[in-house]
Amino acid sequence: MHPALQTFLNGKISLSPEHEELVSRCFKQKLTKRNEILVPHGATARYVYFVAKGCLRVFLTRTNGSESTRFLIFEGQMGTAFPSFILQQPSSACVQSLEPSELLLLSYEDRHMLQKVVPGWETMDRISLERAYVESIQRIESFITMDAKARYALLLQNNPEMILRLPSKIVADYLGISQETLSRLKGKH
Amino acid sequence: MHPALQTFLNGKISLSPEHEELVSRCFKQKLTKRNEILVPHGATARYVYFVAKGCLRVFLTRTNGSESTRFLIFEGQMGTAFPSFILQQPSSACVQSLEPSELLLLSYEDRHMLQKVVPGWETMDRISLERAYVESIQRIESFITMDAKARYALLLQNNPEMILRLPSKIVADYLGISQETLSRLKGKH
Numbered sequence: 001m002h003p004a005l006q007t008f009l010n011g012k013i014s015l016s017p018e019h020e021e022l023v024s025r026c027f028k029q030k031l032t033k034r035n036e037i038l039v040p041h042g043a044t045a046r047y048v049y050f051v052a053k054g055c056l057r058v059f060l061t062r063t064n065g066s067e068s069t070r071f072l073i074f075e076g077q078m079g080t081a082f083p084s085f086i087l088q089q090p091s092s093a094c095v096q097s098l099e100p101s102e103l104l105l106l107s108y109e110d111r112h113m114l115q116k117v118v119p120g121w122e123t124m125d126r127i128s129l130e131r132a133y134v135e136s137i138q139r140i141e142s143f144i145t146m147d148a149k150a151r152y153a154l155l156l157q158n159n160p161e162m163i164l165r166l167p168s169k170i171v172a173d174y175l176g177i178s179q180e181t182l183s184r185l186k187g188k189h
Numbered sequence: 190m191h192p193a194l195q196t197f198l199n200g201k202i203s204l205s206p207e208h209e210e211l212v213s214r215c216f217k218q219k220l221t222k223r224n225e226i227l228v229p230h231g232a233t234a235r236y237v238y239f240v241a242k243g244c245l246r247v248f249l250t251r252t253n254g255s256e257s258t259r260f261l262i263f264e265g266q267m268g269t270a271f272p273s274f275i276l277q278q279p280s281s282a283c284v285q286s287l288e289p290s291e292l293l294l295l296s297y298e299d300r301h302m303l304q305k306v307v308p309g310w311e312t313m314d315r316i317s318l319e320r321a322y323v324e325s326i327q328r329i330e331s332f333i334t335m336d337a338k339a340r341y342a343l344l345l346q347n348n349p350e351m352i353l354r355l356p357s358k359i360v361a362d363y364l365g366i367s368q369e370t371l372s373r374l375k376g377k378h
Contacts, residue, residue, distance in 0.1 A: 060333050068333045070326075083323040083330075092330055115315075122315055126304075129318040134272040136325055137259075141272075141281055144249050144257045 002027065004052040005104055008076055012127075013120045026114060027104035032097035039095035045085040047105040050078045054101025057170065058093050069174045072098075072162060078128070098166065148177040152185040191216065193241040194293055197265055201316075202309045215303060216293035221286035228284035234274040236294040239267045243290025246359065247282050258363045261287075261351060267317070287355065337366040341374045 001024040009015070015023060027050060032038065039045045041061060049056055051073050058071040058081055070093060073079035084091030088108060097103070106114075115122040142151050152175060156163060163171055163186070172182040190213040198204070204212060216239060221227065228234045230250060238245055245262040247270055259282060262268035273280030277297060286292070295303075304311040331340050341364060345352060352360055352375070361371040 060330060062334060070329070083326050086319050086323050092334065115312075122311060123304075126311055126315040126318065129315065129322060130275050133318060133322040133325065134275050136322065136329075137272050140259070140325075140329060141249060144259075145251060145281065 002029070002052055002104055004076060005050060008050065008078070013118075013124050015118065019118045023114065023118065026110040027106055030103045030105055032101045032103060034097070034100050036097045037094060038097060038103075039081050039084070039091055039093075041092065041094050042090045043084075044088055045081040045091050045095065047107055048078055048080045048085065048111060049073065049095070050104040050106065051075050052102040052104055054097055054099040054103070055166070056101065056103075057096050057098050059096065060093050067173065069170055072166070072170075072174065074159075074161065079132075082132075098170070143176060148175065148181050149185060151175050151177070152182070191218070191241055191293055193265060194239060197239065197267070202307075202313045204307065208307045212303065212307065215299040216295055219292045219294055221290045221292060223286070223289050225286045226283060227286060227292075228270050228273070228280055228282075230281065230283050231279045232273075233277055234270040234280050234284065236296055237267055237269045237274065237300060238262065238284070239293040239295065240264050241291040241293055243286055243288045243292070244355070245290065245292075246285045246287050248285065249282050256362065258359055261355070261359075261363065263348075263350065268321075271321075287359070332365060337364065337370050338374060340364050340366070341371070 001020060005024075005027060009023075032054070038049070038056070053075060055075070056073040056079065057069055058073070058079065060068045060070060062068060071079060081091040081093045081095050083089070084093070085108065111125075115125060142154060146154070155171075155175065162174075168179055168182055168186075172179045175182065177185075190209055194213075194216060198212075218241075221243070227238070227245070240262050242264055244264070245268065246258055247260040247262070247268065249257045249259060251257060260268060270280040270282045270284050272278070273282070274297065300314075304314060331343060335343070344360075344364060351363075357368055357371055357375075361368045364371065366374075
């Protein structure tokens with residue numbers, strides 16, 4: 001099994017050698033280029049992406065053509081254009097690899113098979129869903145109840161890597177603030 | 190078992206008589222008054238609420254004192270202040286019964302017990318979580334990609350009851366538009 005996936009699974013689930021073998025076969029490696037689009041607007045998301053190396057971005061395009069960054073998926077995390085993947089319908093969001101990335105892809109069918117066949121897999125998925133849903137709600141709540149400074153401080157606390165590593169255009173967009181405000185906030189810390 | 194809960198579970202899970210009895214015992218009835226607060230700001234949400242009759246609102250209070258309606262939970266639906274419930278931490282959101290309501294309460298501990306003990310319960314919860322997470326993402330996306338008119342049309346299609354039944358202040362707030370805009374849109378349909 002890929003060591004990054006092994007690390008991800010450690011502590012979350014304990015697999016028999018046969019199931020470890022099965023899981024390993026289900027996650028297919030894919031190498032991507034910088035800015036490569038994995039799920040274009042209007043396509044159906046067929047995979048969940050585990051990021052072994054690099055970073056993915058899930059974003060929307062507004063009617064005026066500007067982009068809105070919805071999620072960032074870093075090394076050791078899993079994600080996709082979730083509504084499209086779950087409903088198996090065309091996606092309004094795009095998935096893009098921001099950096100040259102090494103991904104492990106789990107298909108819709110294999111995800112269901114693992115939930116049925118591997119003891120503990122569905123529990124792990126249920127807990128991951130709870131966390132993702134909670135984070136999504138907390139992000140919305142932060143837009144309602146916090147100002148730009150508080151949102152920046154929270155990101156600095158939870159995910160300082162994002163601020164160091166990604167283009168400031170994307171960090172500002174993720175925080176829902178202008179690049180000027182972001183650079184002012186950066187200067188203060 | 191309460192007939193509304195029975196209807197909710199039909200088609201989602203098939204229970205043995207013993208498990209039906211167990212489930213029935215776990216959901217405790219509570220009657221609420223109009224505008225009763227079930228989870229105040231800063232309290233920990235101890236229950237998931239199944240609405241047998243009435244309607245619940247999950248809302249945030251902004252620093253300027255104004256309210257932001259985050260979710261509405263109608264008859265036959267289940268919900269709570271989810272981050273607080275999952276993390277068992279103080280809630281930033283409040284839960285309120287907008288109308289005199291009949292609720293069935295499932296505690297944090299009983300939810301976990303049912304997931305462990307009742308075959309199919311965790312699968313049902315996993316599928317409910319997927320749907321709730323998808324709806325939450327779609328709602329955010331609608332704010333990014335749609336104008337007020339399109340958001341109103343979507344609500345009219347998915348949940349016409351909400352528009353007929355709830356105070357226009359709350360419907361407007363839920364759609365993120367002014368009451369004047371809402372009344373103009375209502376006039377056109």
